[in-house]
Amino acid sequence: MSKKHDSTDQTDIEYEIVSKSEMKREMERLQQLGKRLTELNTSQWQTLTISDVLHAALVESKRLKNHEAKRRHMQYIGKVMRDENWELIQQQVDLLDPSSEAYGRRIGQMEKWRERLIKDSKAMNAFIDEYPDVDRQHLRNLVRNASKEMAGDEPKPGSGYKKLFQFIKETMVS
Secondary structure, eight states, X not given: OXXXXXXXXXXXXXXXXXXXXXXXXXXXXXXXXXXXXXXXXXXXXXXXXXXXXXHHHHHHHHHOOSHHHHHHHHHHHHHHHTTSOHHHHHHHHHXXXXXXXXXXXHHHHHXXXXXXXXXXXXXXHHHHHHSTTXXXXXXXXXXXXXXXXXXXXXXXXXXXXXXXXXXXXXXXXX
16 A cells, blocks of 8 residues: 655744754843843833733842852743743833943934924924824923923923923823
């Protein structure tokens, strides 16, 4: 009895071959990201897209004092990170880190919005279109106050200028 192999019955399965060294490097990267997460304060954890398991592990990490216990717990956090969307978490952590390029870009965007809102009357509509949930009246008041500060012979940024930036920051982050 001969068997015929139908090509439609066979499935081509491709396996990605990953070396043991590469797996170790990946775990080290996840542990380093976990270490950065443990260095954030608890209110910053609330802004991240993380599971309850990872959140509980981070809370537990604050309690540990023994060096060896911390080391083992960081390995555990690295293991938990495998089940997380760690690329998204990495992006979110970078936005919270003042030394990162992503943070610098975000601050630059906020400063550009502030300048546009002060100098261009049409910029307010563009800002409202991009962030429709913004408090329009409060934004108008902040822009008016900042514009008054920047008007005149010697523009001198004051509290209105800073408050406008803070409002833009809160709007863009939320």
